[in-house]
Amino acid sequence: MSELRFVDVCAGAGGMALGLEHAGFEPVLLLDKNPVACDTVRRNRPAWQVLETDLLDFSPSQHQETYDVDLLSAGLPRVRSSATNARTETEAELRLLEATVYLAHAVQPRALVIENVPELVSVPDFEPIRDLIRDELNHLGYGFRWFLLNAADFGVPQNRRQGLLVAFKKQHFDAFRPPEPTVREHLSVGRALRRSMAMGGWRDADRWAAQAVGVAPTLVGGSDRRGGADLGPTGTRKAWARMGVDGGTVADNVPGPDFVWAPEAGRQGMVRITTDQAALLQGFPSDWGFTGKKTARYRQIGHASPPPVAKALGLAIRAALAAPATPVAGYTSTP
Structure with missing residues (x-):
């Protein structure tokens, strides 16, 4: 072309x-x-x-x-x-x-x-x-x-x-x-992130991915003048919680082998996504890097x-x- x-x-x-x-x-x-x-x-x-x-x-x-x-x-x-x-x-x-x-x-x-x-x-x-x-x-x-x-x-x-x-x-x-x-079929969060969730040796990555069968709610970048990195307002966080994800913050790293996934226990038992994983959910290729600190990276992705x-x-x-x-x-x- x-x-x-x-x-x-x-x-x-x-x-x-x-x-x-x-x-x-x-x-x-x-x-x-x-x-x-x-x-x-x-x-x-x-x-x-x-x-x-x-x-x-x-x-x-x-x-x-x-x-x-x-x-x-x-x-x-x-x-x-x-x-x-x-x-x-x-x-x-x-x-x-x-x-x-x-x-x-x-x-x-x-x-x-x-x-x-x-x-x-x-x-x-x-x-x-x-x-x-x-x-x-x-x-x-x-x-x-x-x-x-x-x-x-x-x-x-x-x-x-x-x-x-x-x-x-x-x-x-x-x-x-x-x-x-x-x-023809929407790509689920579990299918999109299963491989990256397992990269740190997390043993429950497959179990988590199997239940994260829907697409993600809309990623919200938020205002540069307020707050830190999170996955969106209250309704969005509830949607994430139904997939066993803590939407109140963004992780620095994927879960390691010792992380116990127990979403019934509340936020402390839920997995968190990283900025790299947020970029995958926004459709960026894995080799597209983002500069800045974590909040700045997430806001670029969300916007x-x-x-x-x-x-x-x-x-x-x-x-x-x-x-x-x-x-x-x-x-x-x-x-």
Whole structure:
């Protein structure tokens, strides 16, 4: 496959970019304001150009290689309902959404993909930002659609629903089809982690894996301003407890031969997952390393876009760009 060029903003630890690379795209620039995440990408892909900067401060005029790329991708910080979260945080996340669309105005990619929470697709709280995006993309001559995907349908052992916006220059839009699931059976937590759980000599690894038959609940990275590494809020921790996993913290190492797994005894009898195992649950390959201390590593993983989903999106976008173009005259945009 010939490579297509893309720019990835709010790139984080590189999940979106890695998946797009596997779909035959070549990054010309990745940018993120988190220095630890930038170090992670540089460690794994030294040849990639990684820029440590805030998207709100980025000027494409100083990076001419970003113009006329095939794809602009963005796995943006998750927006939250203003009814349940601090208004300032919500507004900051929405500004990044606006900035991505305005960047498309400057860069003029043939395609655009934005990944975020599923609520962004249809919840009334976000209608104003959807209206802004619709008006701007129509003005720029893009056709677009919102849709949902679940990472579990693409071989990721996690129930992670994602809200997607995909846009194309109108002559390419009619050829786009959202990616279809790549697996018939979801990969369970036990199957995904059994081998790693046994690496320290833990004798109950097989017994634990045999009962961890579901996919993981959504990994939550949390805020950089609060708390340490844990697997999510109360409801998520209860789901982990049903699989015999203590979701209140993240382990430094896999269990050793002397660990007694007795989940009926409470947290002290439950197994804990490591950051490396969390990365497997997010769909990263085992050789993708993360820099920083434990909490920083876990947050990078929890905030990441799962690479297998990004690959499926990339292949669908690539197919649309390769298809015969539709004449623009007579085109009707998707609302």
